[in-house]
Amino acid sequence: MAAAQGHFSDHSDGVRGTGDKADSTAGTPVPAAFRRAVDALRTARLRSEMEVEPTRPPQRLAPYAYAVEAAVVDGEEDLADGRLVLLHDPAGHEAWKGTFRLVTLVRAELEPEMAADPLLPEVCWSWLTGALEARGLAYGEASGTVTMAGSHYFGGLAERRPATQIEIRASWTPREGTGGVPDTAAHLAAWSDLLCQIAGLPPAPADPPGAHGPAAAGPAGTVSGAGVVSLPQRRGPQGA
Secondary structure, three states, X not given: OEEOOOOOOOOOOOOOOOHHHHHHHOOOOOOHHHHHHHHHHOOOEEOOOEEEEEEXXXXXXXXXXXXXXXXXXXXXEEEEEEEEEEEEEEEEEOOOOEEEEEEEEEEEEXXXXXXXXXXXXXXXXXXXXHHHHHOOOOEEEEEEEEXXXXXXXXXXXXXXXXXXXXXXXXXXXXXXXXXXXXXXHHHHHHHHHHHHHHHOOOOOOEOOOOOOHHHHHOEOOOOOOOOOOOOOOOOOOOOO
């Protein structure tokens, strides 16, 4: 497992706000809860197939934001990619029903037999909720979309086989723990489970005793909880 690495949203140790509220928060201390939440992201234990790096977060969504982008890699091939954004509004947000919000975009190209499954959108949504539940994470106000887009090739490209891409856009409010800080490391680990699942990787072995956070309670990379349906694996173990 690899630990997630990253930097604060302004790529320095002094995080400032983003978007319209940046000027009003610039030069003022970053909320301690947000700093601890970002620091915790760096402790997450992720699968070795995951490559994670910081990226500039979107603007105007919240006074404070931090983002990472990741890809599931098999040799030189990216099997899936995505972005996870942590938002924080110390004053709280009515729609979030909390002060933190996680927002994600996940994408992968599907094998033909998977793309033909009419239940695929429901299954992909269950992968997200199942990944959170498998790690014992409490959350609320989940919402999102699952989109499938197909491509057919003609003329000089006619030899290419049809391709279908699945895209999950979602957001949820993580339950805040001690000091008003959610377990962002565990949420990042659950998100990586989703990314590996949509990439078609087999479940990872259980974490060793003493592994960080709720992940130690069950196997990483699996979302086999109640109500979750699995599709055929598209890839074998790395190096197979």
